[in-house]
Amino acid sequence: xxxxxxxxESLNPIKAxxxxxxxxxxxxxxxxxxxxxxxRFVPLDKENFYYPGGRTEAxxxxxxxxxAGRKPETQKALIKSLFQALESQLSLAPIDVEITIxxxxxxxxxxxxxxxxxxxxxxxxxxx
Numbered sequence: 120x121x122x123x124x125x126x127x128e129s130l131n132p133i134k135a136x137x138x139x140x141x142x143x144x145x146x147x148x149x150x151x152x153x154x155x156x157x158x159r160f161v162p163l164d165k166e167n168f169y170y171p172g173g174r175t176e177a178x179x180x181x182x183x184x185x186x187a188g189r190k191p192e193t194q195k196a197l198i199k200s201l202f203q204a205l206e207s208q209l210s211l212a213p214i215d216v217e218i219t220i221x222x223x224x225x226x227x228x229x230x231x232x233x234x235x236x237x238x239x240x241x242x243x244x245x246x247x
Contacts, residue, residue, distance in 0.1 A: 120157045121145075124180040127162030133209055134160050140204045141181065148197040149189065152242045177215045179205075186235050187222040188245035194220050 138158045145151040170178040205211040228235030
């Protein structure tokens, strides 16, 4: 589950491409399947999005929620892959991108009527 925040005038025109870039990184680094895209975009009015100095109106926040289990080096590889891909494919400067990974234990996830620790048929690995 990924939530992306930004100023609506900057975020809305790139939503589809941004989703593709993010999912491509999730596939290449984490091995996520093609059909496992869960992105939520939150385009905000300028007066509702305060951000640090030195950033432009392209400032974008990406929150990645995932089940716990990925190694720190895998998470770092994902973050670095995102920075590189966002800059090369969307011209989003790294200074204008903030990425956080939030992990929850599998029993704290619910989908398809079960909890994550009960799911035995995931098409991707958690412990990578």
